[in-house]
Each structure stands twice: as structure tokens, then as C-alpha cells.
Amino acid sequence: xxxxxxxxxxxxxxxxxxxxxxxxxxxxxxxxxxxxxxxxxxxxxxxxxxxxxxxxxxxxxxxxxxxxxxxxxxxxxxxxxxxxxxxxxxxxxxxxxxxxxxxxxxxxxxxxxxxxx
Amino acid sequence: xxxxxxxxxxxxxxxxxxxxxxxxxxxxxxxxxxxxxxxxxxxxxxxxxxxxxxxxxxxxxxxxxxxxxxxxxxxxxxxxxxxxxxxxxxxxxxxxxxxxxxxxxxxxxxxx
Numbered sequence: 345x346x347x348x349x350x351x352x353x354x355x356x357x358x359x360x361x362x363x364x365x366x367x368x369x370x371x372x373x374x375x376x377x378x379x380x381x382x383x384x385x386x387x388x389x390x391x392x393x394x395x396x397x398x399x400x401x402x403x404x405x406x407x408x409x410x411x412x413x414x415x416x417x418x419x420x421x422x423x424x425x426x427x428x429x430x431x432x433x434x435x436x437x438x439x440x441x442x443x444x445x446x447x448x449x450x451x452x453x454x455x456x457x458x459x460x461x
Numbered sequence: 462x463x464x465x466x467x468x469x470x471x472x473x474x475x476x477x478x479x480x481x482x483x484x485x486x487x488x489x490x491x492x493x494x495x496x497x498x499x500x501x502x503x504x505x506x507x508x509x510x511x512x513x514x515x516x517x518x519x520x521x522x523x524x525x526x527x528x529x530x531x532x533x534x535x536x537x538x539x540x541x542x543x544x545x546x547x548x549x550x551x552x553x554x555x556x557x558x559x560x561x562x563x564x565x566x567x568x569x570x571x572x573x
Contacts, residue, residue, distance in 0.1 A: 350504075376559060387550060387563045388505075437504055441559065449495055450561060454504035 345371050348440050350453035357428055358461055365423045365456045367438030374440035377421040378450060379413060382435040394421055428460045463488045465553060465564040473570040474541060482536040482567045484551035489529045491553045496525050496536050499548045499566075508549075509536070541571045 347370040357363050367377060376395050380388040392408075394400035394415035402408045410432075412424040421440075425432050435457050439450035464487045474480050484494070492513045497505040509518045509525040511534070517526040524537040534551055551564040 378560075385568075387566050390560055393560065435502070439505075439561075448493065449507065449510055452497075452505040452507075455502075457502065 346446060346451040347371055348374075348438065348451045348453040350436075350438055350456050352456060353454060354457040354459075356459045356461065359429050360427055362424055362426045363428055363458060365425075365436055365438075365458075367421045367423070367440070367453050369419050369440045369442065369451070372440075372442045372446050372451075373418040374421070374442050374446075375418065376441045377415055378439045378441075379411070379421075379423050380437045380439070382437060382455075388437060391423075425458065428458070430460045433458055433460045463491075463553060463562040465551060465562050467549075467551060467564040467567050469567060470565065471568040471570075473572060475572050476541060476543060478541050479537065479539050480541055480569075482538070482549050482569070484534040484536070484564050486532045486534075486553050486562075486564075489532050491529065494525075494527050494534050494551060494553050495561075496523075496534075497550045497552065499550060501548075505550065538569075543571045543573050545569060546571045 349368045351366045379391045382388050390403050391406045392400045392402045392413050394413050396415050396418050400413035415421040435455050437455040439452045466485050468483045495510045496508040499505050511518045511527040522539040527534045548566045548568045550566045552561040
């Protein structure tokens with residue numbers, strides 16, 4: 345149990361375009377989802393926390409107008425990178441937490457590699 | 462603000478050896494600590510989760526210990542294998558805060 349998927353697993357786009365990444369909890373209800381980014385050989389940095397049905401809470405320094413997060417259902421959150429630029433190229437990982445036995449930890453997706461040309 | 466540090470940043474050992482990875486954190490007000498493994502270009506795999514009331518957890522060849530008062534945790538890997546090669550991350554949430562703070566990671570290479 346506690347499987348989280350991400351789609352796509354990798355994406356290449358041109359500078360100026362927008363890219364949407366999906367994060368789904370497959371077998372539990374994710375009341376909270378988290379979005380991280382990871383640069384090469386660095387650790388994970390939290391970007392934002394989202395609770396189902398409410399606005400996301402962004403970490404300091406993360407532009408909310410650039411990284412749009414929607415958590416419209418208990419199994420799906422999306423991250424949209426708007427007007428992407430080469431510096432947005434990174435590995436984006438989501439995680440999810442749920443009620444009951446899914447409370448103690450976050451369950452991580454496999455990540456999405458974004459390359460902006 | 463919680464800071465989590467892992468030493469060493471990289472480690473190479475011959476196959477078969479036992480090894481220890483270290484994790485230290487500055488704020489001891491945690492309710493658990495978790496060790497993850499990350500293969501290159503992949504997501505995170507949870508290895509062990511230690512509750513604040515516990516001192517250690519074991520899973521197969523892995524043993525993780527937690528000393529809250531000193532702000533330290535260790536991950537012991539017995540009889541290392543090439544398949545153990547990966548980056549190992551520790552992470553802690555704070556009380557009243559569901560966010561995870563990740564350590565800097567240790568990149569482990571097991572030499573066949």
C-alpha cells in the first residue's frame with residue numbers, strides 16, 4: 345500500500361512554455377501533498393505544501409505565480425511550471441500523507457525530470 | 462530552524478564490509494526520524510522510520526539508531542553489497558510541523 349505515482353516521468357520543453365506535472369496517490373487518500381525540487385547532487389528542497397481543497401502554502405523564495413499547485417481531490421495534486429526557463433530545469437518530486445496509518449510519514453513519488461531548452 | 466547534516470558526503474567501501482552512515486540534527490524536538498534511499502534519477506525509497514520513543518529499528522541488514530538528546534542518528538549496513546550503492550538521506554519532521562527537513566545525503570559506493 346501507499347503508492348504515489350507521478351506523470352510524466354520526464355519532460356523536455358521549450359523556454360516560455362508551461363508544463364504540468366501530476367502526482368497521484370493510488371491506494372490511499374492524500375489529505376496533504378508536498379512538492380520538492382532537487383538539483384543535481386543536492387538534497388530535496390520543499391517548495392510547497394498543499395491540503396486538499398485549499399490553497400497551497402509556499403516556502404520562502406518560491407514564486408507561487410510561477411509554480412501553480414492545485415490539490416483538487418484527495419488523490420491528485422498538480423504542479424504547473426508556468427513560462428518555464430532553463431533555470432527551472434530540475435528533478436521534481438511529490439509526496440503524500442493521509443489519515444490513519446498513512447499519517448506517520450510521507451510517501452514519495454518517483455519524480456519528474458524537467459529539462460527546459 | 463532545523464538543520465540536518467550527514468557525514469560523510471561520500472563513502473566508498475569494498476563489498477562485504479560493514480559501514481555506518483551518520484545524521485545529525487540541531488533541534489531535538491522531533492517525533493520521528495526516517496532514513497531513505499535514492500538511486501540516481503529516481504524517487505525516494507523509505508528504509509526505516511524510528512519514533513522518538515524508540516532507540517533503534519532494524520530491517521534485514523539495516524539498523525538505524527536514534528539519540529534525540531545528542532541530536533544524532535546512525536544507519537548501520539551489515540555485509541554491504543554492490544546493490545546497496547545509492548544516496549542515503551535522513552529526514553526529520555518537527556513537532557507541530559508536518560514538513561520534513563532532509564539531510565545533505567551520503568553517496569555510498571560499494572566496490573565489488
